[in-house]
Amino acid sequence: xxxxxxxxxxxxxxxxxxxxxxxxxxxxxxxxxxxxxxxxxxxxxxxxxxxxxxxxxxxxxxxxxxxxxxxxxxxxxxxxxxxxxxxxxxxxxxx
Numbered sequence: 001x002x003x004x005x006x007x008x009x010x011x012x013x014x015x016x017x018x019x020x021x022x023x024x025x026x027x028x029x030x031x032x033x034x035x036x037x038x039x040x041x042x043x044x045x046x047x048x049x050x051x052x053x054x055x056x057x058x059x060x061x062x063x064x065x066x067x068x069x070x071x072x073x074x075x076x077x078x079x080x081x082x083x084x085x086x087x088x089x090x091x092x093x094x095x
Contacts, residue, residue: 032055036053052070053066
């Protein structure tokens with residue numbers, strides 16, 4: 001009986017950790033303020049750029065909307081899209 005409780009508690013712990021990780025991932029991807037302030041700068045830094053955006057949003061259907069984006073790569077160039085709206089429809093790109 002005690003071993004069954006330990007075994008069930010282990011699966012409950014693993015399930016809680018997995019759900020927590022999915023929650024963090026979905027928050028980083030789909031919550032607009034977190035996406036703009038955390039996900040976008042981290043993704044840009046991963047490829048060697050610095051990024052800042054006034055508004056950024058990723059929808060669960062794969063649409064990315066970015067307004068007021070500034071990208072800077074000191075070795076190469078600077079891209080400044082103050083009044084632009086970038087709309088990528090990933091679904092149509094894949095089909």
